[in-house]
Amino acid sequence: MPTTLTQHIVQYIDDRRAVKVEAFEKECDKEKAKITSVEDADTFEANRSAKVAKLELDFTVTHWLDSAAKRAGQISMATHAIKFSHSAAKGTNVLAENLGSDPRYVDTFSIASPAVDAVGNAAALDVARLLQLKDNAGKSLLAYLQEDNIEPLAPLANTPEQLQEWQHGLKQALRDSAPSSHTLAKQVYFPVAQGEYHLLAPLYSSSLSQALYSEINHSRFSQEMKAIRDARKANLPCENLLVAYPNLAVTISGGSKPQNVSQLNSGRGGRTYLLDTRPPTWRNQQQQPKDNNQLFNHSSLLFNTERTVKRIADFMLCILHKPSNLKRREYIQRMVEQIGEQVINDIAIWQQQPAGWTNTYHQLPMHHAQWLDPNNPRWSEKNEDWRDRVSAEFGLWLKDRIDKAAGSGQTFRLSQGEADEWRQTFKQLLWEMK
Template structure:
């Protein structure tokens, strides 16, 4: 496949020449339009003719590769780049291969064809693009250089000496003769013996970031996803599933000059996506109250109503201490506070009512009226029997009085009058929603 790669190299150099030539022609036209005399125009034409000749010479494939081989040492081809830690860090970048894979982790090793990044002098990033050119099999010039295979360059070279200079020079982008870290990089000194350490330098994976960036952008902007989301909006079938990544965070590497960090980072505009790693929210598994003999004393219901009952107790104690005569305002306030307790009871009971139909058949502890209330869709109930409403309301009234007396301690003591009043309030509320 050397021929297809050679062809790609020629096209790459020619495209760069045409871009430079167009820019030069624009500069020529601009300066020529500003010239005021024939002599000035001639001088401008001569100057730009020389520049065109030099440009054509510079972009002769052989000459351009001479320059590329000399500039390759100014960049590092990498999967992990130190400048993502700090844009002024100058440590070693790593082109990782054969890392070994652990399916428990989302890391660079899971990528079958990780994107190769380039770090270094931005003026030499064209060399990086040269190294990333590939043949019809998808093998890049970089891959061939790793094997010291320069057959794709042989037909361009004037002689074997020049070909060897290209091989040695271009491979400088793959090598770091003096691996090092930097004060602005992350560093961990790992002890291995007395006064002996390994220096660990965690590096950011630009290759993994690129894969995530491409996947998220595909889910957001690709024609397939746009069509799928439109189909979902219209509630019509579509062949593609809708893919979304919620709760994303974005970090910007390099600020206004992302090219100073790396080539891939520049292409991303400095954006690097982070998935949410918040811990899951605990959700208790709802269990049927099979062992309870009174649903009002169940721990979950007591917990759900504790604050509402304490507010009721606090107000009753306040009224009692002030020795105030009962009036409409006080009675209405008490009614609202009792209604709050009833609302909390109903909210909790509604969860048990969502359990599978017939679950109450498995308990011998709960009274029949409470089973009817908590398992309302069980077909065994007599739908014309309303006695269960009275039984539930009576249990509520006694339970609420007992709780108020418990929390009030010696401050006050309620009895049958309040129990009867509250059971009627509960019965009315229960009737309205049943």
């Protein structure tokens, strides 16, 4: 409703005034403490009264909106910002609208409500926040202006001419009168005919980055996901799904001044998450384990877990003389779970073999065969819990591998206690991923 948005605009300006007044009063208190004479006190009070009067004038609704309309041209409301290519690039930012979307791709318009960013003079970002104010239905002042609808501003203007000035001035943040690229922007020559090209200038979608950032942060830090992880650690049932994004990378835009790139970038602290898009690693046909010595020491299991095992060993060496704490224990626990999940994923390749394939491998222990060949009819009447024996072997295997990865000059050696703890971890994973 335009009426509620009008109220939000008035409240926003009043809140801005309160912040300025509070900062001004603190500064006055500091200056007042330095006064040593009656003349200085009189001068101080006169200056203070003049500044208070100016503040009150500046933050009257009409005066502030007059100023906002004049400053709006210093910013660009955008979904795609050029400064993500290079913080010194000065080309056009784009507020993309109604471009359509393709269900085969995750793009800006696959988001239900893409966030709108603001790029430009950081001193004018208060105007951007004004344009992003919404009514109770979720429609922003920006959306009203895009429709040439000035109902939210109409009750605040003194004259029709003033209202038109506000509309014209604020809309300067929505368009660029002289679109341009820049030498520091990305550009691609795309061939379209014999000797002819289109010059493409791809722009970074800050809106898509914001959606990805919010989703990943929710999976990592929200109370909902924390409750699910706590239930998992305590072996308690939970109806909700645990969402995780492994192997993330992070890029930083803007260095120590992310606000110089964009408003949303500043809110993210300059961070942008990158998902793992590496192609799958080619695997040759893996030879099935035939005896007790080949399972956990199979080449594929050793290769796929080697890096994580080394990370645990290096971390333990780094904290060797430091006190144990929850954060360090949880880090090791996460790495152990990662190794366990990798082992189970590798074993799944053999579990997909035709049922009964282990019948010809008589040297393969029964508990290994039950794990590797779960659909074998031979197990229909078996009651033994093979998970206990497999988990115990995993705990000892991982303990020995970490000891070995720490090197011959190591100053620690893991005990049966660690093997028992990791046995329980792996057994839990077997039940969860069966």
